[in-house]
Amino acid sequence: MKDAQETPKTSSKIPKVKQGSVDIYAAQCKTCLKWRVIDTVEEFEGIREKVIEEPFYCSRKPKVCCEDPADIEYDATRIWVIDKPNLPKAPEGFRRSLVLRKDYSKLDPYYITPTGKTLRTRNEIAAFIKGHPEYEGIPLTKFNFSSPKIMEDTIPEVVEKKSSANANKRIKISKDAI
Template identity: 50%
Template structure:
């Protein structure tokens, strides 16, 4: 577990794809996105859920203006008080998922969640290891900017 004092927003927005027309639709809040993601297998997303039709223009298309990553369908909602975040791997293949506890500690796998729950037993009544998914998000390769490697070397101090 790592204490995270300066959590930065790494996800810039949440979108879902309509199963009928395949258009991407932005979801205004993470809470709404997580509800859709958690239930997408039983209740697939359609434009109607946003009071739109498939005839309405698409809101966005994946491009290299921002790196797109895809979350696991059916992943559990983030437990209240915790934040779910991800870090892009150097090879841009995927985002590794971690959670930040209300105490500001980063949890990177189920074993760390179990240790956290032992250390902070007050969470055991409302949170279990099954409430966390560490499945990496898959990156859409065509959204990685051509100059990404150059920008990373210039902007990131090692």
């Protein structure tokens, strides 16, 4: 018999990841290479949008310098993804969302409109803007659907990773095997 105070164990071998969530935004200092937590997605997108012309430095955060310990360490306690530099900031009222595929192979980017509609392609964005004249001035170049790179060394070992050579192969089952 199970003790009432014992914590139940789950049978799942793959950690549960809330789909579409990024729990921490961080930027790496160009000088010391330490990771600094960025407080808001808006601030992170602002850094990412201009990171080539204006690299991130620890001193950009109030009361922080390179001698301070890192805010967060790069390790396998969470899944790390790296966005491409200079991606545009989501237009005012829109929100960029990333959804992790169940097989951990990719993050799919989407945009949430000010009305709450989820848009998955540039054509859907164009149709939305055409149907909502109040957003006509927003250029389509402000919407970028490139996917961040998943750092494979941070994917849990229990996740079966796809090999590119086997990704498109189909398994045939002979009638004799059934």
